[in-house]
């Protein structure tokens with residue numbers, strides 16, 4: 001792909017946007033068709049994916065533009081029902097690219113499998129014995145998934161924890177560290193834990209109860225950084241009240257972040273904004289967004305107090321700097337990633353060749369989205385930008401169709417009253433015959 005900057009993309013009719021994408025990312029007509037209803041997920045395929053299927057549920061798929069991640073241009077597929085998110089991420093990516101874009105890095109794709117061992121006669125001696133058998137246990141876990149092994153993955157380590165105090169008393173927890181390469185990895189890890197259980201029981205004299213992956217994937221982290229040049233932060237409004245200097249915006253963003261760094265009530269909303277961007281890409285690529293959500297929030301609370309996942313500050317030249325680090329257990333193989341036609345096309349659109357590249361893009365989108373929210377909150381407030389998009393949804397909910405949607409929405413925004421009862425009144429006046 002030559003560039004993810006496509007000026008005027010939002011002004012194009014939907015069909016032309018698809019043509020532009022095909023050209024920019026080399027997607028075939030069949031791949032493009034996967035983005036359209038009903039081809040995205042045919043009924044018979046849905047029927048194979050879940051139980052009691054009766055159909056599919058559509059959500060908008062949009063494209064995050066302007067992303068430069070580790071020097072590569074990326075068009076980002078985003079599936080989300082909430083207005084403003086895709087525009088916000090794209091705008092912040094545009095600012096970030098003036099500072100070199102996003103720099104992303106990831107740790108090894110290591111997941112943690114947990115085995116809970118109950119009724120252990122001597123916890124300390126059992127844990128020492130487990131370490132004595134470490135190599136043998138890892139070899140056994142390694143044999144579980146020859147495909148994963150072939151790609152360089154497999155069992156990496158064992159950790160034994162003694163839980164001294166719980167509602168049922170003390171027990172042992174064994175962590176199996178497993179490199180899952182380009183998969184999310186739940187199945188390989190769960191299978192490996194189940195395979196190890198009988199041997200663990202022999203060694204410890206206890207009874208293995210739970211054997212399951214942990215979603216607190218804190219060994220599989222993705223980190224993105226960006227620098228926004230001070231001059232890009234300046235907002236030239238219509239008047240002095242709606243204008244902000246670069247310094248004001250930078251310091252406003254940093255002060256907003258500081259709030260989330262110390263207060264869980266604010267941090268929950270701050271991180272929700274990050275997840276607006278993260279989840280949209282996770283869903284578009286057929287990955288398990290509940291797993292990502294669980295990991296993100298557990299990681300945000302790792303100090304014992306729930307806090308911001310991102311950090312904002314300034315560099316020596318006064319530019320705004322941002323960093324986001326979070327667990328990112330996503331795959332480009334396995335689960336729905338290669339089954340769902342639209343997820344396959346979405347992966348191709350992004351050009352991510354490894355799970356690590358995908359993770360780096362996702363965390364960059366999360367950082368962009370975080371900045372979009374902080375910048376708006378620190379300046380004009382979130383509602384002004386959000387309202388015109390929200391107004392369209394309210395207009396549709398009130399029954400507006402076609403041209404009426406824009407007309408009703410525009411009037412509500414002018415009146416600063418975006419409510420369904422007002423939308424119904426406006427609609428009745430504009431189009432009495434239809435009501």
Ligand code: NAD
Pocket residue numbers: 145147148151153180181182183184185186187188189190213214215288291331333334335336
């Ligand atoms: P999977 O088992 O469908 O595919 C992964 C497998 O693909 C690997 O085990 C390996 O055998 C093979 N593979 C081929 N090429 C590979 C490569 N380059 N790198 C790595 N593996 C390669 O999928 P999965 O990733 O094990 O599991 C994901 C699914 O598990 C998701 O649908 C998720 O919702 C579900 N799940 C999640 C949890 C949880 O989060 N707690 C628990 C259970 C299941």
